[in-house]
Amino acid sequence: MKKTFAVLGTAAIALTLSAHAVSAQVLFWSTQAAPIEETQKMREQVLAGFEGGVDFQPQEVGPFITRLEAELQAGSGSIGIVGALHGDLSTYADNWVDLSGVDLAGINVSPAFLELGKLGTDEQLYLPWMQANYVMAANKQALEYLPEGADINALTYDQLVAWAKTLAEETGSPKFGFPAGPQGLKHRFFQGFLLPSYAGSTVTKFASAEAEAGWTMFKDLWQYTNPASTNYAFMQEPLLTGDVWVAFDHIARLADAFNQQPENFVAFPAPAGPMGRGFMPVLAGIAVPKGAPDMDASLALVKYMMQPETQVATLLATSFYPVTDAPLPADLPESARAIGPAITAMTAAEDALPALLPVGLGDLGGQFNQVYTDTFERIILGGQPIPDVLEQQAATLRDLMVQANAPCWLPDAASEGPCPVD
Amino acid sequence: MTAITTETDVPRTVESARSAGKFLFIAAIVLICAWVLVPIYLLLVNTLSSPSEVSGFPKTGIPSFDFGSIQFFLSFAGVLKALWNSLLVAVLTMILSIGIGAPAGYALSRFEFPGKEIFRMLVIMTRAFPLPLLALPLAVFFIRTGLDDTALGLAIVHTVLAIPFAVLITFSLFSGIPIELEEAAWTLGCNRLQAFRKVVLPLVLPGIAASAVFAFTISWNEVFAAAVLTIENRTLPAFLVQSLNVSPLHLKFAGGAAMVIPALIFIFAVRKYLFAMWGIANR
Numbered sequence: 001m002k003k004t005f006a007v008l009g010t011a012a013i014a015l016t017l018s019a020h021a022v023s024a025q026v027l028f029w030s031t032q033a034a035p036i037e038e039t040q041k042m043r044e045q046v047l048a049g050f051e052g053g054v055d056f057q058p059q060e061v062g063p064f065i066t067r068l069e070a071e072l073q074a075g076s077g078s079i080g081i082v083g084a085l086h087g088d089l090s091t092y093a094d095n096w097v098d099l100s101g102v103d104l105a106g107i108n109v110s111p112a113f114l115e116l117g118k119l120g121t122d123e124q125l126y127l128p129w130m131q132a133n134y135v136m137a138a139n140k141q142a143l144e145y146l147p148e149g150a151d152i153n154a155l156t157y158d159q160l161v162a163w164a165k166t167l168a169e170e171t172g173s174p175k176f177g178f179p180a181g182p183q184g185l186k187h188r189f190f191q192g193f194l195l196p197s198y199a200g201s202t203v204t205k206f207a208s209a210e211a212e213a214g215w216t217m218f219k220d221l222w223q224y225t226n227p228a229s230t231n232y233a234f235m236q237e238p239l240l241t242g243d244v245w246v247a248f249d250h251i252a253r254l255a256d257a258f259n260q261q262p263e264n265f266v267a268f269p270a271p272a273g274p275m276g277r278g279f280m281p282v283l284a285g286i287a288v289p290k291g292a293p294d295m296d297a298s299l300a301l302v303k304y305m306m307q308p309e310t311q312v313a314t315l316l317a318t319s320f321y322p323v324t325d326a327p328l329p330a331d332l333p334e335s336a337r338a339i340g341p342a343i344t345a346m347t348a349a350e351d352a353l354p355a356l357l358p359v360g361l362g363d364l365g366g367q368f369n370q371v372y373t374d375t376f377e378r379i380i381l382g383g384q385p386i387p388d389v390l391e392q393q394a395a396t397l398r399d400l401m402v403q404a405n406a407p408c409w410l411p412d413a414a415s416e417g418p419c420p421v422d
Numbered sequence: 423m424t425a426i427t428t429e430t431d432v433p434r435t436v437e438s439a440r441s442a443g444k445f446l447f448i449a450a451i452v453l454i455c456a457w458v459l460v461p462i463y464l465l466l467v468n469t470l471s472s473p474s475e476v477s478g479f480p481k482t483g484i485p486s487f488d489f490g491s492i493q494f495f496l497s498f499a500g501v502l503k504a505l506w507n508s509l510l511v512a513v514l515t516m517i518l519s520i521g522i523g524a525p526a527g528y529a530l531s532r533f534e535f536p537g538k539e540i541f542r543m544l545v546i547m548t549r550a551f552p553l554p555l556l557a558l559p560l561a562v563f564f565i566r567t568g569l570d571d572t573a574l575g576l577a578i579v580h581t582v583l584a585i586p587f588a589v590l591i592t593f594s595l596f597s598g599i600p601i602e603l604e605e606a607a608w609t610l611g612c613n614r615l616q617a618f619r620k621v622v623l624p625l626v627l628p629g630i631a632a633s634a635v636f637a638f639t640i641s642w643n644e645v646f647a648a649a650v651l652t653i654e655n656r657t658l659p660a661f662l663v664q665s666l667n668v669s670p671l672h673l674k675f676a677g678g679a680a681m682v683i684p685a686l687i688f689i690f691a692v693r694k695y696l697f698a699m700w701g702i703a704n705r
Binding site for chain 1 (some may be wrong): 494498556557558561566570571612616646649650653654660662666667669670673677695
């Protein structure tokens with residue numbers, strides 16, 4: 001036994017010492033395209049064409065930030081390029097290289113997104129990479145149960161509740177589905193859809209009477225929601241199995257349903273509340289840390305990511321849409337063809353009310369999301385009285401905003417100092 | 423009820439009590455086996471089923487031997503290398519934690535020295551700090567010293583996690599060997615080292631193997647430090663677990679199987695030592 005150990009040990013140590021060769025690939029450190037199939041496509045279809053090679057490494061936000069901070073503190077490291085959501089990138093504004101020198105001749109990047117990428121400075125600290133959104137999807141069988149007079153492209157939440165109710169009563173089981181599982185994006189629904197639509201605010205009016213009305217509606221809706229929802233992460237799966245007929249989710253998490261059975265599903269905008277049609281556009285950007293090991297290669301990769309062909313390949317790999325005017329090919333996958341119009345209908349609606357992803361929270365982002373998740377769990381799953389829960393969670397939220405010293409972001413009105421919670 | 427009222431006060435035979443005990447014994451064995459085997463069985467069935475069977479109902483419980491998920495897995499760039507790295511780090515962790523932990527356990531059980539109790543507490547204290555808290559300063563330090571992104575660096579971190587168990591397990595092992603045995607060896611001409619090697623070591627070897635397996639498992643399962651401290655030389659959990667978290671169900675199962683099976687094979691290979699620790703002769 002001892003001998004085996006000794007042999008193994010010697011072999012292992014010899015191997016570690018010999019196998020530590022430095023590779024010349026650019027390390028792409030990303031929070032996006034983490035699902036394993038998307039990762040595979042990013043590597044094979046998007047990044048394979050880059051000369052010199054790319055090591056694409058998607059991460060969860062926790063390790064992503066820890067590693068990034070470690071490299072920033074150490075002043076050197078191996079990360080060549082960072083891909084993350086706007087909120088994550090804005091936290092480390094001081095550490096990004098100015099990208100305004102990257103040659104984008106012939107490429108029209110959305111000016112609004114470029115402006116966001118400056119993070120309030122004169123420098124182009126990150127370049128927009130890709131965008132996404134959340135929409136509703138329905139099995140076509142569900143359409144015949146739509147409430148009378150309801151237009152699927154201009155639904156209200158009250159109509160959605162009525163629809164879910166009819167579905168549950170007529171088909172014998174609840175057919176509305178919601179990604180409330182541990183890995184589901186439920187918090188984004190509350191932050192970007194429910195509260196903005198009802199209270200016109202994500203943070204400031206968290207505990208207002210209007211917000212209370214929103215939660216009351218959601219509680220109604222929950223009665224007609226498939227109870228397995230507390231386990232769902234990707235709504236495409238229950239949609240495909242037929243357990244759920246109407247669902248809300250991120251477009252990347254619905255895409256498979258449209259790709260596998262395009263004839264069975266429709267995509268449509270999120271419903272509207274009294275204050276408008278709240279929705280949450282998702283913007284991911286790419287940035288280069290100042291300590292990147294090979295700056296030229298990193299900048300070349302940034303340029304590569306912005307090319308029209310790469311932007312289209314990214315759409316095919318991740319279901320995130322281009323941020324440039326890259327011409328879309330005729331043979332788009334079914335998901336892009338079905339979801340694209342729904343997003344346009346939502347963002348261009350008269351009552352459109354965009355709500356941004358949290359900005360400036362840094363590593364408190366997780367706790368911020370937890371406030372909304374806890375509120376949901378206490379009100380909807382725990383059945384606790386709505387005003388009490390909102391009041392208690394508002395206190396937590398207030399502390400959090402003060403701790404992060406984060407000013408308000410859309411749809412909340414700009415604030416001096418931390419965003420107030422009334 | 424009727425049986426009791428008709429059969430008056432006949433005393434139960436010893437056999438019937440014995441057979442009841444036997445029934446309970448077998449039932450307990452079946453339950454414990456099911457406890458372990460059913461999840462592994464479900465994991466394997468779902469790994470070998472097509473995606474639609476995995477998410478559909480009702481389940482047949484019989485694999486359809488669809489190798490799509492596994493194939494996707496093995497073709498996923500870097501899985502095999504990550505598997506190799508995982509093994510490497512786990513073996514290094516095992517060696518380091520026994521190499522450091524066993525002498526500490528021996529010292530704790532055989533010698534009296536000031537601060538012994540505090541030392542025992544402190545050893546456990548290394549588990550009191552959550553890794554996400556330690557990972558940042560560790561990563562900064564590793565980058566500066568060049569330990570960053572090496573199997574050895576990660577093994578050192580995992581050793582820190584495994585050492586409390588190694589120390590405490592070996593401490594109780596050595597305490598279980600009477601000092602008189604060693605003393606007898608000394609009187610017969612052994613020096614301290616020889617007495618340890620020829621008398622004590624053969625007796626505690628199975629236990630040491632068990633604590634080595636424990637160290638192996640701790641390293642094998644650790645995700646956070648691995649994700650932060652390695653880039654090119656990822657271990658399998660760091661490589662997969664985070665991606666699997668947000669992947670479709672059938673790939674989760676395939677990934678689960680990829681994680682479980684090598685560990686099972688390893689434990690199967692060293693089972694002899696594990697059994698021996700519990701006094702079941704199997705040599």
